[in-house]
Structure formats: C-alpha cells, structure tokens
Amino acid sequence: MVTQQKEHIFSLDKSEKKFPAILVLQVWDFDTLSSDDFIGTVELDLHSFPRGAKSSKTCKGDMLTAEIERISIFQQKRARGWWPFTKCGELTGKVEAEFHLLTSEEAEKNPVGKARKEPEPLPKPNRPDTSFSWFVNPFKSFFYLVWSRYKKYIIVGLLVLITALFLALLFYTLPGAISQRIVMG
Structure with a gap:
C-alpha cells in the first residue's frame, strides 16, 4: 500500500x-x-x-x-x-x-458502510434447533450430540447385547429343561 x-x-x-x-x-x-x-x-x-x-x-x-x-x-x-x-x-x-x-x-x-446498503452477508449458518439443556430436553440433546455421530456403533452394540442376553438365558435354562425331560420321560 x-x-x-x-x-x-x-x-x-x-x-x-x-x-x-x-x-x-x-x-x-x-x-x-x-x-x-x-x-x-x-x-x-x-x-x-x-x-x-x-x-x-x-x-x-x-x-x-x-x-x-x-x-x-x-x-x-x-x-x-x-x-x-x-x-x-x-x-x-x-x-x-x-x-x-x-x-x-x-x-x-455498490457502496457499503454507514448510512448505505448493508454488506453482503454469508448465508445463515445451519444451527441445530436444540437448546442443549440436559434438564429441559435431554433426549433431543442426546440425539443431536451422540446419535448422529455414533448411530451405527449404538445399533451394533444393542444387537450384540441382545444376542449375548439370549445366549446367556439359553445356557441358564437349558440344563434345567434337559433334566426335566429326562425325569418326566
């Protein structure tokens, strides 16, 4: 300059x-x-x-x-x-x-400044609707902060947990059911 x-x-x-x-x-x-x-x-x-x-x-x-x-x-x-x-x-x-x-x-x-047209602003940012207050709306905050990023890990974890729970209940009740069949004939 x-x-x-x-x-x-x-x-x-x-x-x-x-x-x-x-x-x-x-x-x-x-x-x-x-x-x-x-x-x-x-x-x-x-x-x-x-x-x-x-x-x-x-x-x-x-x-x-x-x-x-x-x-x-x-x-x-x-x-x-x-x-x-x-x-x-x-x-x-x-x-x-x-x-x-x-x-x-x-x-x-195209003048901008005091007493003239406003500057050309950038488009409005894409902000979430949530207030991020865990007390007011905990599920909406959880959904935005956690679910959107870790959705596939949460689904896979729930499927593994349900499968493990099913197998644990199967092995827990299977010996009792087998012995009952043997005794009852």
Missing part, C-alpha cells in the same frame, strides 16, 4: 511511504460489567496468505505458519475460507470470511 504525506508541517513536497498490506482481525468479548477480554487475533498479509480451510474442522492453529498453498488477494480477487484466531500461539477461535477485491468503479456502484 502506497501513501503520500508530508514528512513535516513545513515540507513542500509529499513523500511516498510504502506499507505492507496486512489485514489484522481481532476478537474481543464484550463484557458490560467487567473489562473486555482479548480472545485472539489473525494477521493476513494480503500479498501472501494461506488459503482458507474449507471447513472449521480442517482449520488448525498452525495453518498460518505451515508450508501450505499461499494466495494473493491482488491476483485472485476473491478468497473464502476459515482462518484461525490465536493468542500466544494457542488456537482460541476460528472465523469464516470472504474477501473481495474491487476496483474503485465497482466500489462506487
């Missing part, structure tokens, strides 16, 4: 200064009573930053330092993905973002 400004108040000519195009995103929690806490940050050099992960599960904390494919927003014009927020080298959160690089004509046609 190139800016022109006077070095001193009495300078006649403006001097050019070059700054790296770095986008800094920070996350803070907003506490009403106590002070706000810093959660994490991500710094993206717009000339060379890692391609965003396709999902939040594949977004890792070492993604920014790892040797993975890097892209430039000035060449690609559009980038979308998940990037990690870190604090002291520890993963503290993830953000899904989409970046568009526009020309000045495109930006004038």
